[in-house]
Amino acid sequence: MLAIFNTKPLLPEQSADWIYQCFAWALANFDRQEFNERTRLIEPTNAFFPGRVDSVHAKAVNIFSHCQRYAGLSHWPFVLLPPEQFSQQSPALLGLTTIERDSSGSEGSPVSLLSTDTVLALSYQPQQTLKPEDLSSSFAHLLAQHMVAQSQQLPPGGRDYFIEATEVVAIFLGFGVMMVNSAYSFKGGCGSCYNASANRQASLSENEVVFALAVFCQLKSIPYGQATRYLKAHLRASYKRAVKQIKSDIKANNYLTLA
Numbered sequence: 001m002l003a004i005f006n007t008k009p010l011l012p013e014q015s016a017d018w019i020y021q022c023f024a025w026a027l028a029n030f031d032r033q034e035f036n037e038r039t040r041l042i043e044p045t046n047a048f049f050p051g052r053v054d055s056v057h058a059k060a061v062n063i064f065s066h067c068q069r070y071a072g073l074s075h076w077p078f079v080l081l082p083p084e085q086f087s088q089q090s091p092a093l094l095g096l097t098t099i100e101r102d103s104s105g106s107e108g109s110p111v112s113l114l115s116t117d118t119v120l121a122l123s124y125q126p127q128q129t130l131k132p133e134d135l136s137s138s139f140a141h142l143l144a145q146h147m148v149a150q151s152q153q154l155p156p157g158g159r160d161y162f163i164e165a166t167e168v169v170a171i172f173l174g175f176g177v178m179m180v181n182s183a184y185s186f187k188g189g190c191g192s193c194y195n196a197s198a199n200r201q202a203s204l205s206e207n208e209v210v211f212a213l214a215v216f217c218q219l220k221s222i223p224y225g226q227a228t229r230y231l232k233a234h235l236r237a238s239y240k241r242a243v244k245q246i247k248s249d250i251k252a253n254n255y256l257t258l259a
Contacts, residue, residue, distance in 0.1 A: 010241040020255035021156035022168040034101040067139040072101025086123035134182040134200040144169035176213035214242035
């Protein structure tokens with residue numbers, strides 16, 4: 001009879017295990033010390049994304065520069081191009097032996113700029129500048145994809161899970177709140193004001209992204225109030241279920257050293 005008071009896990013066991021594995025893999029390959037000491041939970045506020053802009057492209061550049069800094073990749077040779085100047089092609093390898101993240105955006109010492117003639121060109125969907133959370137999440141996901149591609153390390157599940165795993169890496173980099181808020185966009189009643197081009201194209205489900213955010217916050221000892229302050233209201237209950245599932249899951253500690 002007491003079973004009616006038990007909280008149902010947010011994710012099935014197999015999905016939760018895969019997210020644990022992704023975090024363990026990211027910690028092993030993408031500068032665990034930087035994660036432990038300086039990675040922050042990025043908030044969708046003017047304090048985290050300051051700057052005045054006078055054009056769509058300037059807005060995109062401003063948001064991207066902040067995302068690049070928070071990801072610890074300010075020393076990488078990225079260039080953000082307007083869509084009309086961008087040509088999609090496979091990025092060249094930078095020949096990195098390790099992925100060292102840049103601490104110049106925090107209290108640490110900056111990493112030297114990479115010495116290379118290679119340019120990593122990126123672009124954006126102009127309509128997303130109307131929804132800064134979606135745009136910053138899209139940039140975070142692109143940066144995570146480049147990190148993984150340059151590392152030449154296959155994520156848990158292999159090449160077929162590259163897109164999904166790099167969403168988890170974006171959350172590992174601190175962008176979880178914005179990734180969660182942009183994981184699903186309600187289309188509304190008539191659809192006349194719905195703009196698909198303005199939305200981030202998520203590959204993980206909303207619950208999976210919430211769960212990954214909860215893993216990040218448990219690893220970083222981030223309290224519930226801080227983690228959920230800027231979450232959409234209907235997602236807070238899901239976040240609480242995720243935390244409860246993680247804390248009660250023995251497998252979590254098999255993959256991770258949770259705080």
